[in-house]
Amino acid sequence: MNKPAPARMFKPLSVYIGLRYTRAQRRNSFISFIALTSALGTALGVAALITVLSVMNGFEAEIKERILGMTAHASISGLDGELRDWPSLEAPLRQEPKVLGWAPYIEAQTLLNSDTQVSGITLRGILPDYEPRVSEAASRLIEGRLDALRAGGFGIILGEELAKHLGAKLGDKIAVITPEVVATPAGVMPRLKRFTVVGIFRVGMYEYDRNLALIHLDDAARLLRMDDTVSGLRLKLDDVLYARQIARDLGPKLPQQYLITDWTRAHANFFRAIQSQKEMMFIILFLIVAVAAFNIVSTLVMTVTDKRADIAILRTQGMTPGTVMGTFMVLGTVIGFAGTLLGGIGGVVLALNVETLLPAIERTFGLKFISAEVYYLSELPSKLVWADVCQVTGVAFLLSILATIYPAWQASRVAPAEELRYE
Template identity: 70%
Template sequence: MFKPLVLYIGLRYTRAKRRTRFISFITLTSVLGIALGVTALITVLSVMNGFEAELRERILGMTSHASISGPGGTLGDWRVLEPALSEDKRILGWAPYIEGQAMLSSERRASGAMLRGILPEYEPRVSDVANHMQLGKLGDLAPGQFGIILGAELAAYLGVSSGDKVTVITPQVTATPAGILPRLKRFTVIGTFQVGMFEYDRNLALIQLEDAARLLHMEGEISGLRLKLDDLFNAHRIARDLGPKLPGDYYVTDWTQAHTNFFRAIKTEKRVMFMILLLIVAVAAFNIVSTLVMVVTDKRADIAILRTQGMTPASVMGIFMVLGTVIGAVGTVIGGLGGVLLALNVSEIVHWIESQLSMKFLSADVYYISDLPSKLNWTDVFQITGMAFLLSLLATIYPAWQASRVRPAEELRYE
């Protein structure tokens, strides 16, 4: 039975005396070790959450949450779907597109690219590309003008800017008296965009929907409809519910099918990092074992006297479990507070360090995410602090059990 006396003696042993300064120093290092481990774990996981959220926002800012296509990979009269899409309040917007592979050639270089035909008035409903334009604007894409908007990296590689010409070569062929020739067309660069993802900035080119249909032999057809949903994490269920509501035979896919391996890899990396950093907390927690062993050795005479006064082995064990639990609890609380404060201010701290050192840790010339994002997840905080406290509690069991086995007669024989 737990008694106040056990708590009182356990807390009393946390206060150092002159002859136990070294034990107090070891106790302090145990507390600081747990605190630093918890702080590091919360901060690192928050930064990883921030990177994951930033990547998801950038990827899903350019790709669709869901898409609709026909049995042959194309759609005919896509406007017949608008009434059904309008009725579903979970769908915030939709936009038609035509997509195909092409070769872009300038006077300097040539490069493969993904060619996407869009309607400028519909595209802002499903993507953020309009908010990332460096030159020009989406509204400059007009049918029959054969203008093209390139990703910033693609434009830099081709060595072109606004007003320059590029030749678009498609896999489709044209039969001529001279034989079978690839289909090509000269386009005028009217703008560039940069979303911060190499996949799009280096490989994507936008043209007007009607120009894309004419170039890719898809007159009267589109590749599909891109959808923007109110809850991207519920995209799979929404896509599954939407299929039966559409008037015809259509295929509805969502972003999780296209990018599932990427985000699964991030989650796996996060779990591995959690286990690696948890080892730091475990090492610090098991420092409590050595601390309590030294305390038990120092207090063997006290334990013997308490036993002669009638204290049971269970109560003796409780005293040292209280001492170890206090060490673990204090370290966990300090680490939790430090981790939360650091995670909430890590960007500002990094900026201050960069300003003091006159250097940039994540250079915009090398990395597409030049700031250190952080997203504090309270579930992670509770899991980390709970695991740290549990490890600290487990570390107290063996030394406390050893203390309960002290035999009063042997310890007091020469007193």
Template identity: 65%
Template sequence: MFKPLIFYIGLRYTRAKRRTQFISFITLTSIMGIALGVTALITVLSVMNGFEAELRERILGMTSHATLTGKYGQLENWAEAENRIKNTPHVQGSAPFISGQVMINADRRVSGTMLNGVMPKNEPKVSEVGNRMVEGKLDDLVPGEYGIILGAELAKYLGTFMGDKITIISPQVNSTPAGIVPRMRRFTVVGIFKVGMYEYDRNMALIHIDDAAKLFRLESAVSGLRIKLDDVFNAPKITQTLGSELSDEYIVSDWTMAHENFFRAIKTEKTVMFIILLLIVAVAAFNIVSTLVMVVTDKRGDIAILKTQGLTSGSVMGIFMVLGTIIGVVGTFLGTIGGILLALNAGHIVHDLEKIFQTRFLPADVYYISDLPSKLMWSDVTTIALMAFILSLLATIYPAWQASKINPAEVLRYE
């Protein structure tokens, strides 16, 4: 049964007296340790959630949710296949594509890149590249005019601008009297896109699908169909159903097959980081043990007197558990508030620090994302706060139990 006296005495022991200033300092240190640990844990997990969400959004904005191809890596009757999946549940759109590795030569600069042939009117159905254009637009890709759209980092590396001429060198070869030579074609830069991910901005270029068919000698065939789904997280199940409804001449894959290890690594890293930071909170919480041990040692006379006045061992234990719980609750509360505020403003804080120190903490040529995203999840906040409180509560048990075992006769013998 809860007794107000136990709570009153436990709360009173948190106040400092002249001879217990050091104990109060240790108590304050325990509170700040828990608060800082909880703040760090909430902030770090929020930033990792933000990175994961941002990466998923940008990757899925450039890659297809699902891909339909033929057995031999080509799709001959793509229009027929598109009609077959058009009214399939969960399919929101589709677009044909041709993809291949090429070399790009611009004056003295050469770079390997992934060249994608797209259909400008259909591409917005399956990707966000049309919304990521820095210069030009997708409709500037006109068949027969051999225009090309480069990623921003690729254009920067090649030193090319709008209207410049570049040479595409294809792995396909031509037989000539002089021997076998690679196929080459001059293209004009008609656009530049920037996704914000170095992998795409540096290693991708777009041309019209008709020009790609001529370059790679595919005639009427395409590499496949890119498919957009209404539920990306249910893509494996949807593609499995779609594959079972189509004939064996088609192969259906989803985005998780290409990026499963990547997102699994992020999830593992998040779990490991949670455990490491939780250990920091645990260390701070178990500082409560040393604080309570010192309080018990200092209050031995008080405990003995309280016991002689009828206070039970259980009540004595409750007093010190109340004291330790107050330390844990205050530290957890301050840490939770600090973590929420820091997580919600992490991007602005980093941006201001970059301005102050005139540097970039996340350079675009090193990291996938050059800005610091943060996504606060209330389930994480609840879990962290609950774990910190439980650890604080567990830390009070041993010193409170030791206080309850104090024998009044032995303590008061020398008083």
């Protein structure tokens, strides 16, 4: 009975020889070194790209969370910019399952005047009982309480940076100056009212910590002479990613025509800028991966030069040019796959542990990469997105394959007679 052929005989010849070449580099250690550096270069590029994208995703998620903690997911106002009889909208809003909460507000641009400083700010009138339904204002307070805002009490809550600028502390008096003017015996004077600082909040976003102050809705109505009207209703939705669609679907369900806006319009330019930065960072760092991948070209060129005699012998034994080309493509693909796999694993590990590793590096070397005073972050956020991992590793591996084509084609063009003439 005939013995079965060894298992290796069933492998495609180009794969078998290509895999043999990855292990048979003892005659030329320099080529082995170049192959190793090509794989490590690809690994470092892939790991760096995955880690940086994860950190940028973390920054975006952190900023979005802080913005949406103080900004309404959507808002309803009248066509003239004011909303009358807002309680009449509560019934239809209760019947909408995608609307989790609502709160009335009055908003205006005013001036704050302390004993030493003046600052233009956004003044927002709120109802303390309703506000926790739509924002995290209560949880962002570092001094005072939200329910310290009482109708007729003329209390005011300042952002942390705004309070520092004005030199204001709890219990201090702050004058709120509106754009309206009143006629007095002394002439035309701006309307102003003195408020008592009853709280200070910190969001971690300069836009709010420096430019926002909160007062009671009734006090805002009296100060701005809005009587029974408000600027609008702020809404909290069950899915912020579909805020635009939910806001669009909500319009026909309301008793009359209103102006409905969502957070994506108010902050569209900001998040578009973040996305553009992420795309540019991807391109810049991907060049590192491209350079490392194309190092495979030099590795294969030197390997082909070293193996020209072997190629000629194999050609005389019947190996086709296509098989020769496939052999060296397998060799380059193995190098690229090893680098991509190692980089992918390393990038995922770094991205998942960057919040732990960075403080350890800072303590060891006495450095400070993230300053809370500048970035409002005490630690580096990271959010691993598996779609990014698949995209980075997939494109890196594809580049590795493309880098093998030219050297492999050159190997397939080796003329056996020319190479063996002097052997």
